[in-house]
């Protein structure tokens with residue numbers, strides 16, 4: 773490959789200008805989810821988002837996140853949505869059902885609607901692991917989710933604006 777063969781790279785920035793964001797937060801394990809929420813808001817604010825550009829919806833548990841996120845996406849009001857929850861392994865199989873359906877439901881919702889929905893649902897074996905990921909040893913996964921929301925919102929807008937191939941071909945022919 774020659775050095776001058778450089779693809780036209782389309783990249784999302786982290787600029788929240790003119791963007792709207794939705795936050796869906798599970799109340800279950802709120803000790804953790806509130807910290808994740810704070811991290812996500814910090815990232816959005818750093819990207820330039822204001823409170824007016826951001827809506828917050830609370831749901832009882834992570835199992836309820838996908839439906840709320842999908843309804844928000846269908847409202848066509850948001851450039852990206854962040855789904856925040858925390859599922860902790862207990863003694864029964866409940867963990868597996870809640871964690872699997874939260875992940876699957878969020879993925880289905882974003883694929884069905886085309887609106888980026890950032891998956892910030894911690895699935896941990898212990899409370900200690902969750903605390904580490906909510907602002908202690910392993911950073912704040914909510915902050916990372918906020919950055920991902922900014923990037924995916926900008927990338928989606930860039931991809932919408934990218935000229936379709938037919939227009940590019942027409943331009944070359946002229």
Ligand code: INI
Nearest residue numbers: 798800832833834835857858859860870
């Ligand atoms: N919901 C969570 O978000 N985290 C959990 O750890 C959890 N556990 O362990 O039970 C949990 N359960 C509630 C579930 O999400 C639903 O709210 C409930 O089943 C009602 O549909």
